[in-house]
Amino acid sequence: MIGSIATATMAPESVSFRITRNAEDLAETIHALSYRLVKLEQRLAALEIQLDHRNQEEPPDLASLDNVERLLNDCRNLLEIAPQQLAEAA
Template structure:
């Protein structure tokens, strides 16, 4: 009886050792997989945050055009204000012409 109990204990200890080994291997694989996923995630975030050089140069060109446009508007703003009072009168007359045309078309 003592030998059968000893055999069972030995057998159980071996089974436990194999199970622990298998679990340890799985844990190592999972840790490696987690590290790979974290690295991939960091790379994707870095790629999303990075602005390509082409886009930066395009945006700088747009910014320069906006500055030039503002400068031109600032330079021409005082001269165009003199022409502003005439424009509403023209707009009013255009509206009247449209109404006349509509009334002619309806009749």
């Protein structure tokens, strides 16, 4: 009962102050969240650019790996042919 009397006798200025204070807190929270969102969007954009850059670098790397694979196959073929020729020559 004492709580209800205190609530009933609150001055309108006090209620207005609380509403204003809550609105300011909400505004600060929204500002902080907006700032974080902008930072996350910037990080995402940077990561996308990095990914695009890596994707552009892959074809020369793949071509180089293909050349190495061909060289390895050629070496294997030479190693297989050499013993056969030696055996045929003997």
